[in-house]
Amino acid sequence: MTITNGNLAEKSSDTSRLLDIRGLKVWYKTYRGNAQVVDGVDMYVNQAEKIGLVGESGCGKTTTMKMILQLLNPSQIVVPEGEILFQGRDIRKMNEKEIMEIRRSYVSMISQAPMAALNPVFSIGKQMEDIVRYSGQFPKAGRKEIREICAQAVNDVMIPDASRILDSFPHQLSGGMRQRICIAMSLVTPRQLLIADEPGTALDVTIQDQIHRLLRELVEKKGRSLIMITHSLGVARELVDRIYIMYAGNIVETAETKSLFASPLHPYTNGLIQCVPRLSGGGISAGIYGYVPDYVNPGIGCRFCSRCPDAKAICAKEKPKLRQIKPGHWVACFKYEAPSAERGEQ
Amino acid sequence: MVKFLVKRLILSVFVLFGISVLIFCLARIIPGDPARLALGERASDEAVAELREAMHLDAPIYEQYYYWLKDVLKGDFGLSLNTQRDVSLDVQQFLPATLELVIVAGIISIAMAFVFGLLSSKYKDSWIDGTIRVFSYIGISVPAFVWAILFLLFFGYVWDILPVFNRLSAGIPEPNRITGMYILDFCLQGNLRGALDALAHVFLPALALAVGHIFQEARILRSSLIDNMEKEFISVTTGYGIPKRKIMSSYLLKPSAISVTTVAGLDFANTLGNAFLVETIFNWPGISRYCLNAMMTKDLNAISAVVLIIGIIYMIVNIIVDIVIAALDPRVRLGD
Amino acid sequence: MKRNDMMNETFNLDHRGLLSPSTMENIKISFYKFTRNKFSIVGLLIVLISLFLAIFANKIVPYPSHITGYVDYSQASLAPCAEYWFGTDIHGRDVFSRVIYSFRGAMLMSIVVLGISVPVGVTFGLLAGYYNGTWIDTLIMRVTDIFLAIPALILALSIASIMEPSLMGSMIAVTAMWWTWYTRMVYGLATSISKEYFVKNAELIGASKFHILFKEILPSCLSPVVTKMALDVGWVILMGASLSFAGLGEQPPTPAFGTMINEGSKYMPEMWWITIFPAMAIAFVILGFNFFGDGIRDMMDRGRQ
Numbered sequence: 001m002t003i004t005n006g007n008l009a010e011k012s013s014d015t016s017r018l019l020d021i022r023g024l025k026v027w028y029k030t031y032r033g034n035a036q037v038v039d040g041v042d043m044y045v046n047q048a049e050k051i052g053l054v055g056e057s058g059c060g061k062t063t064t065m066k067m068i069l070q071l072l073n074p075s076q077i078v079v080p081e082g083e084i085l086f087q088g089r090d091i092r093k094m095n096e097k098e099i100m101e102i103r104r105s106y107v108s109m110i111s112q113a114p115m116a117a118l119n120p121v122f123s124i125g126k127q128m129e130d131i132v133r134y135s136g137q138f139p140k141a142g143r144k145e146i147r148e149i150c151a152q153a154v155n156d157v158m159i160p161d162a163s164r165i166l167d168s169f170p171h172q173l174s175g176g177m178r179q180r181i182c183i184a185m186s187l188v189t190p191r192q193l194l195i196a197d198e199p200g201t202a203l204d205v206t207i208q209d210q211i212h213r214l215l216r217e218l219v220e221k222k223g224r225s226l227i228m229i230t231h232s233l234g235v236a237r238e239l240v241d242r243i244y245i246m247y248a249g250n251i252v253e254t255a256e257t258k259s260l261f262a263s264p265l266h267p268y269t270n271g272l273i274q275c276v277p278r279l280s281g282g283g284i285s286a287g288i289y290g291y292v293p294d295y296v297n298p299g300i301g302c303r304f305c306s307r308c309p310d311a312k313a314i315c316a317k318e319k320p321k322l323r324q325i326k327p328g329h330w331v332a333c334f335k336y337e338a339p340s341a342e343r344g345e346q
Numbered sequence: 347m348v349k350f351l352v353k354r355l356i357l358s359v360f361v362l363f364g365i366s367v368l369i370f371c372l373a374r375i376i377p378g379d380p381a382r383l384a385l386g387e388r389a390s391d392e393a394v395a396e397l398r399e400a401m402h403l404d405a406p407i408y409e410q411y412y413y414w415l416k417d418v419l420k421g422d423f424g425l426s427l428n429t430q431r432d433v434s435l436d437v438q439q440f441l442p443a444t445l446e447l448v449i450v451a452g453i454i455s456i457a458m459a460f461v462f463g464l465l466s467s468k469y470k471d472s473w474i475d476g477t478i479r480v481f482s483y484i485g486i487s488v489p490a491f492v493w494a495i496l497f498l499l500f501f502g503y504v505w506d507i508l509p510v511f512n513r514l515s516a517g518i519p520e521p522n523r524i525t526g527m528y529i530l531d532f533c534l535q536g537n538l539r540g541a542l543d544a545l546a547h548v549f550l551p552a553l554a555l556a557v558g559h560i561f562q563e564a565r566i567l568r569s570s571l572i573d574n575m576e577k578e579f580i581s582v583t584t585g586y587g588i589p590k591r592k593i594m595s596s597y598l599l600k601p602s603a604i605s606v607t608t609v610a611g612l613d614f615a616n617t618l619g620n621a622f623l624v625e626t627i628f629n630w631p632g633i634s635r636y637c638l639n640a641m642m643t644k645d646l647n648a649i650s651a652v653v654l655i656i657g658i659i660y661m662i663v664n665i666i667v668d669i670v671i672a673a674l675d676p677r678v679r680l681g682d
Numbered sequence: 683m684k685r686n687d688m689m690n691e692t693f694n695l696d697h698r699g700l701l702s703p704s705t706m707e708n709i710k711i712s713f714y715k716f717t718r719n720k721f722s723i724v725g726l727l728i729v730l731i732s733l734f735l736a737i738f739a740n741k742i743v744p745y746p747s748h749i750t751g752y753v754d755y756s757q758a759s760l761a762p763c764a765e766y767w768f769g770t771d772i773h774g775r776d777v778f779s780r781v782i783y784s785f786r787g788a789m790l791m792s793i794v795v796l797g798i799s800v801p802v803g804v805t806f807g808l809l810a811g812y813y814n815g816t817w818i819d820t821l822i823m824r825v826t827d828i829f830l831a832i833p834a835l836i837l838a839l840s841i842a843s844i845m846e847p848s849l850m851g852s853m854i855a856v857t858a859m860w861w862t863w864y865t866r867m868v869y870g871l872a873t874s875i876s877k878e879y880f881v882k883n884a885e886l887i888g889a890s891k892f893h894i895l896f897k898e899i900l901p902s903c904l905s906p907v908v909t910k911m912a913l914d915v916g917w918v919i920l921m922g923a924s925l926s927f928a929g930l931g932e933q934p935p936t937p938a939f940g941t942m943i944n945e946g947s948k949y950m951p952e953m954w955w956i957t958i959f960p961a962m963a964i965a966f967v968i969l970g971f972n973f974f975g976d977g978i979r980d981m982m983d984r985g986r987q
Contacts, residue, residue: 069585103587116578121601121675131586169676185586364828369840376844487969489920491927492961495947503951619835623927627947638928641843653840657832 017085018193018225019045019068024082026063026072028295034078035295038063039249039303041082042322045193050219050226052236052257054272055246061229062112064246065195069109070099086193104135108186109195112229114178114202118170125150125166128185135189153188154181157214176207183211187218194219197229212239233272237261242328245269248293248303251322255329265331267308302334310335347672347679354668358661365657366418370411373646379403383644384427423651428643433651436636441655442526443513444621444632448555448659450529450548451617455556455563456610462560463567463606464599470572478568482561490620494554494627501550509547511629518543551628555620559613566609570602604674611667618656715981722977728970729915735782736789743779751935759953769955771946777955780937781963787849787938788967792918795857796911803864804907808895810865811872823869829862835924842930849922849938852931856921860914867910871903905982912978916971923964939964 026038038060045051053061066072068084068091084091086102094102111117119127128150132138138146147166154162157180170178179200186194196215200208216239219226228240236243236257243260245253245268253266264270293303302308305315312334320332374380381397382389398404402413417424423433466475502510509515513528518540521531529548532541574580575598583597584590618634625635633652640648672679716722740746754774762769768777810822829837842855875881876899884898919939925931926940934941939960946956 066581071581071585100587100589103585105587109582109585111578111582113578117582119579119583119597119601120677121604122597123676127583130583130588130592134586134588134592169680171677172680360824361827361831364824365831368828368832372840372844483969483972484965486972487916487965488961489923489964489968491924492943492964495943495950495957495961499951499954615833616835619833619839620924622835622839623924626928638839641839642929644843646844649840649843653832653836656836660833661831 016047017044018047018049018087019227020083020085020088021064021068022083022085024064024067024084025080026060026067026082027078027080028063029076029078030296033296036298037249037295038067039298041246041249041251043244043251043254045225045227047192048223048225049242050216050228050240052228052230052240052243053246054230054233054236054243056231059246060249061246062197065109065197065227065229068195069103069107071109105137105189106191107193107195108189108191110182110186110197110199112197112199112201114175114182114199117182118178120170123167123169124173124181128153128166128181128188131185132188137189150184150188153184156187156218157181157184159184175203176211179203179207179211180214183215183218187222187224190222191224193225193227195227195229198231201231215239233269233275245272248298249295250303250319250332252304252333253329253331254322255326259326259329263326263329265325265329265336266304266333267310267335268304302332350672350679350681351665351669354665358665362658362661365654366415367411369650369653370414373650374407374410376644376646380646383646384425386427418650418654424647426640426648427645428639428648433647436648437633437651437655438526440631440633440636443630444625444634445659446527446529446544447548447552447625447630447632448614448617448621449527450545450552451555451621452610452614452663454552455559455613455617456606458556458560459563459567459606459610462564463571466564467568467571467575470568475568478561478564482565485558485561488558490555490558490616491623491627493557494551494624497550497554498627508550510550513544513547513631514540515543515547551624551630554624554628555617559610559616563606563610563613567602567606570605571598574598574602600674604671607667607670607674611664614663614667615660618660712981715983716977719977719980721973722980725970725973725975725977728966729974732785732789732967732970735785737786739783739786743776743782745776745779748775748779749783749935749937759949761953762955768959769953771942771956772949772953777942777959780942781939781959784937784939784942784960784963785967787932787936788919788922791849791853791856791922792915794853795860795918796914799857799860800864800907800911803861804868804900804903805895806861807865807868808872808899808903811869812876812891812895812899814873814876822865826862826865826869829859830866834859835921838921838925839928839930842925847930847933849932849936852922852925855925855930856918860918863914864907864910867906868903871906872899875899875902909975909979909982913972913975916968916975919967919971920964 021041021043024038024041025036027034027036029035041060041064043051043053043064053064055061063072067079068086070091079092082092086106089098091099091102118124125147129146132141132146132149138149141149150166151162154165159165159177159180165173165177165181170181173181179202183196183199186196199215200211203211212235215226215228218224226240228236230236233243240257242256243254244251245260245266247268253260253264253269260269261273264273293299293306299316301314301316301318302311302320305311308315314334318334320334320337322330322332323336324330325336376383379394379398381394381401381403384401385393385397402410405413421434423437425431426433426436429436462478466478469475498510501508514520521528521535521537521540524531524534528544529541532538532544580593580598583593588597621632622634622638624630625632626638629635633655637649637652639645640652668678716726735742740749743749752773752775757766757770757774758772759774760766760770766776766778768781770776771780806822806826810819810826813819832840837859838852838855841858842852845851845854881894881898884894889898922931923938923940923943926938927944928940929944931940932938934945942960943957943964946953946958946960950957
């Protein structure tokens, strides 16, 4: 059992990383003051790696991801610190043109809400063709070739009769179909990183499951990297290689999927795991008591401490740092920091 | 689309039928003898009796309606008390001028609304936006007939920039009558100078009709542009790196244009109504001025004809608005 | 969502399920919501001023005799001065007194018109919405469609034209067409509210139709109706002014905004004051009731606190 102090990002000397977020903080301006929604997030994604970002609604997952594509309205946010390195270059320091380049050719994001993600007044084909046309990756393709590329992408997401779908409008498609179209759009041009923001949440479970399988297959087949945002550890377990657990703007634990499920360390992770329904029964789990803290006045301590079954005096006074407990398994909790009997148990 | 249009047209025919009943009822509700009213105080009793017979005034009311409608469908509204001519002739003479006026007013209001709406959403919360906001309040609160008086005064007399009164300057001959709308007729005959002169003459009354709507419609366009800008689909499109200009001009503008088109259609009713007052102020020889004169003298045949025709014009405008909205919005076009 | 709100209202529960502070607090919240926009306060002030002028017009005008056919050509066509704030018209009458007095007719007209047309329109709308799909619905709504198919001012002018021109005539004309807007609005609301469970429940326990229409459905329609009424006061006044401008409303010598503007427009631009002051008064009233209506809307809006 080794305990290493220090920052997760500092340990990452590996330059082959596709995406590397270091100490990112994002605050929303509200009339009461700044809501500190993302409070120092460190995470990275390797080439062709699938990672999961898990946490409950409103914990800052989507905000973090939207920062990668710079999709937040700059007049509504404050970014006090942090770096978002994409292939070693900081997206936050890029100019408008370079950001457009990232959006066009490198990163795509599947929206949380398939119902709202498609423009209601344009046909699917028109929307998809524009993505291909403005990606700049098919400069020589004519109208017909672009249409071919789109039809292929629609076929890839297991929708038959691609040509009819391309001619139809969002309101004519079911939720599941729209979600597939959103996936097809994100994969229609080759991009290295795909961010999927809770795809399928709005759909019923069987279709949700199909969508997840489809996404995994496509990402693996095309060798893309994936960040899967979800509030369900069960979904993450099925899909991804490595998991980040996020709570109220902080990464509280990260590990390979297997390791995380074998020995979850953070009390919050434990709570989440108990929420995954099991066939073996036991009824509905106890869940996690309480609510996400107030982001405007989050307090100086661990943000989970008011809900934590293992909270101690120090938790309210100081913020725990991420520490490596086992190779690749990091956790931010004082439970594993004090040089006392608790460590012996591990 | 075809099905949608057919349904729309059938409904319109029913409403038109209803309007005719309403107008007929109004014309018969009036106290006194319609025949006496039509002929005036000094007409002989024999003449009145003769007209009563011709108007079937002794038959039951529904039969009267039947005879009236039969004539109306043939284009016969009877004689006008004021002009002592067939009302249908008067309508033919005066209608094109009004059409020209309201069409120009409609084009001015929607075009300017788009310009100002786009400006105020682009420069949101700047002085441009603020100025347009103030003007929208002024536009709401100052009635069209007051605008007409002010424009007449300042542009016509004080600064003398634009012509007021009459449809053409002296020395420019009337165009050969094709549609009766001078601008169109001049254009069809290739007389650019005449067309511009006609446009200059129609501009002030049209602006007086349009100015109240311009800034209101601009505010509506602004708020739907700003609403839509916050929508997920615009965020998604931005995320795919589609250029800002393209997003503004198509992905954002098209869904935002729907609400302002609807409102512009409703506002057209106001334009038609206010034309009654504005034409009088500018002495514009249109059907509204003609009808207002008829109203002052209880010239029922003329009133019925003009109200029915205005109803038809408004209906046609509504159908056009519906077609535009259907073209913009596939949910309307293809059904939900 | 709507249902939930209603539950909370019935039991005085707030969104956390706690007992909410009582009516006093509600009034405070309403007041806060109304005053959040400064324009609403301006609107409220204008509304109060208009009412005050309308009620006490004959007591406060400087020249009460000038509101009739008074003639004094020695004082005719004077520009605004200390004695005559808004100048005098061509008959030597004080424009200020006449403008102030016009508020009376204008406010009276909007109160009478809305006082009759709103209850009628709302009742028809409730009936058509509740009996959705029956002949009652068809009859009421098709008649409404016909009225709404003719531009408002033209319909009002034509109805007014068959009567003797007077303030009464213009009130009848405007009332006769104004109810249709309320019918259409309430129809839409009542149609959807009729499908809610609390209406079905009332039906199941055998509540009378009257109770269902006016005690169950009507309260849920009330906030848009009240908002529209506040906005409409200004529009009715404008309609009245348009009618009197055309000569089909209030007749001279009794002052009205429209007739004053019409008479004065003949003497523009030299005697601008005869026209401009009544025009400004109309703009003042319409703007005031618009701001006031927006404030009412903010106040009635449950969604945004």
